[in-house]
Amino acid sequence: MNNFQRRRQYLLKSPIQRRFLFHSTIMILLPTAFVGSLLFFLIFYLLSDQIMIPEHVVATLGPVITKLKYILILGGIPLVAVLLGWAIIISHRLAGPIYRLEQDLEKIAEGNHSVRVKFRKNDRLDPLAEKINRVLEKLPKT
Amino acid sequence: MRNIKKAGQVVFLTMALILIGVSFVLCVRPAFSSSQPKKAFDFNDDNALEEWNEHILKNKVKYYIKKDQGETFVQAESKDAASGLYYKLRFKAKTYPYVSWKWKINQFPKKRKNVEDYAARVYVIFPHIVFFKSKCIEYLxxxxxxxxTRKPSSMHKNIRQWVVRDGKTPAGKWILEERNIYKDYKQLFGTYPDKQVGAIAFMSDTDDDKGIAVASYDEIRVGYKK
Structure with a gap:
């Protein structure tokens, strides 16, 4: 993989990426937290409904909840970190090409018509780059 | 034209009568039935405990129907055990505030001070969908x-205990208890119940200090008003 193809900077100074990152984080974490909480309460509700005797409910489910808290803390932090990393990658894949195109167009607007637009293979935007470059070919080189 | 008008009047009168009848049934029926308990347990049948569910925390308390001097009742024999019987039912404590039962103690468990092994206890449980918000009155x-003595259980603050009989009541003698759970709830929790009663239960436990307790329960009546 050449230098161009490798992602070097995952967090761009781009408001678009920040917006993508924010929305993708919310879209990943909110449903996870919502479904997790629902399952948590449903399971414990059903269990307590089967045990019913209050002291037995506390004695049986209390230690389970304490263990679960540790598991959630120990497992939750890496999980959130992984999800955040994933969100950064996704947001970079979406915002990166836009950011690059914006920079290239800026150079072209300044009069540098020798610039050619190029995207990474994984961005899957080659047809767009090709069309822009065809337009650039027709422009006088200054 | 006159026939149509007459038919319309007949339909209207019929509808009105049905409406009055339904309203009468809905309004008057609770008044007739309110003095009847929502559920009564006389334990006269050998299979009377089959409709109760049991939860075992530590060893099984021996609950069985006993016949003695023409009476049938539930005998509980607990030896280093903690298992309780519960029955699920739903009613509003405000509408049907009374619960009553008969009980007697044949043997109290030997235990250290402040150990929560009780010869007999009766529960009124107010379940909440978030289980740790469920509340419970325990009559001991x-x-x-x-x-x-009124105190929260050492297990959870939402379990409030009320000692309704102590060691001064002679052992081996049947005692009838009748409690207004709506008022008792207010005394114990400071507010009136916002949830319905979801279950009643009873238990004789001796698991903490590995003692022996023998108690009897009979004529449990749940959810009525006077």
Whole structure:
């Protein structure tokens, strides 16, 4: 993989990426937290409904909840970190090409018509780059 | 034209009568039935305990129907055990505030001070969908705590205990209890119940200090008003 193809900077100074990152984080974490909480309460509700005797409910489910808290803390932090990393990658894949195109167009607007637009293979935007470059070919080189 | 008008009047009168009838049934029926308990357990049948569910925390308390001097009742024999019987039912404590039962103690468990092994206890449970918000009144018969002691259980603050009989009540004698759970709830929790009663239960436990307790329960009536 050449230098161009490798992602070097995952967090761009781009408001678009920040917006993508924010929305993708919310879209990943909110449903996870919502479904997790629902399952948590449903399971414990059903269990307590089967045990019913209050002291037995506390004695049986209390230690389970304490263990679960540790598991959630120990497992939750890496999980959130992984999800955040994933969100950064996704947001970079979406915002990166836009950011690059914006920079290239800026150079072209300044009069540098020798610039050619190029995207990474994984961005899957080659047809767009090709069309822009065809337009650039027709422009006088200054 | 006159026939159509007449038919319309007949339909209208019929509808009105049905409406009055339904309203009468809905309004008057609770008034007739309110003095009847939502559920009564006389334990006269050998299979009377089959409709109760049991939860075992530590060893099984021996609950069985006993016949003695023409009476049938539930005998509980607990030896280093903690298992309780519960029955699920739903009613509003405000509408049907009374619960009553008969009980007697044949043997109190030997235990250290402040150990929560009780010869007999009756629960009124107010379940909440978030289980740790469920609340419960426990009526206790204990030989150590003075009568009318009210305290939260050491297990959870939402379990409030009320010693309704102490060691001064003679052992081996049937005692009838009748409690207004709506008022008792207010006394114990400071507010009236916002949830319905979801279950009643009873238990004789001796698991903490590995003692022996023998108690009897009979004529449990749940959810009525006077």
């Amino acid at each position: 018969w204990d030989d150590e705590l003075p009568k009318d």
